[in-house]
Amino acid sequence: MILSNVEIVRCLKAGLFSISPMAGDDPTTSPFNTSAVDLRLGEEILVPDEKSAPVQLDLRKPGIAQFWAKHSKSLKITNHQPFSLTPNKLVLARTCETVSFPLNTTEICYSARVEGRSSLARCGILVHFTAPTIHAGFSGSITLEIINLGSHDFLLTPEMFVCQLIIEEVKGCPVTAPNQFRGQSSPAGVL
């Protein structure tokens, strides 16, 4: 079941999940829509390195994460120095907001889906093109895969409303707590 704007605010206030920092907490104004909350673009943009020698990615081999860390460039955007996304180019970015959807065994869990915005879609901008699910148990900022499918350059500016988050209830507990740890606060092995 998708949460309404009013229900999102209620759950945030009850601490059932978190979105921080919020651009506002009035469900009848921005960043809320009737059944979603808009999130803002962070200031770090990652540009895949196009100058390296051609590589064929093989996910069966280890070190893919390390490869991408080595072959991308991090840029910090500002209002004075936005990033111009040219047609058919892909960059990665993150939301300003950090979200947290805890795994609960005693209360309802929540998950979310990140979706684009119609205004950006009109300009040919996809802010994610796969993997929209923010799973129950996830905590962190949301990584966006932004591509320009339009015919014009598009400016990415910090804190622009770039995507929307649709929040849903998860029926059933995704993971039960291991029996031997129930009721304990500091099991052996915890640092």
Place this chain on the structure above:
Amino acid sequence: MEKSPHIDHWVTVTTSSGMFSSEYAIALKLASGQVVSFFADKALIKEQKGKSFLKVTLVNQNPAQHKELVLLPTETFETASRWAEVVTE
């Protein structure tokens, strides 16, 4: 905020610079011997005695085989899964 009965659990990993400044690239050795990689926020990493530890969700333990099933913060590139069986430390 934290109402989960899941207790923080930590597994040994190798870290290196990530793509975003707020993350690390992680290398994790599975119980099978396979090494997998993924990205994780720096907030999920603890350094202690020269080792790096990643915060995960403990799902199950098999003391007889010295193995445990954990849920990683993100899926790995090599297995396309968040579930990982690692050796109990």
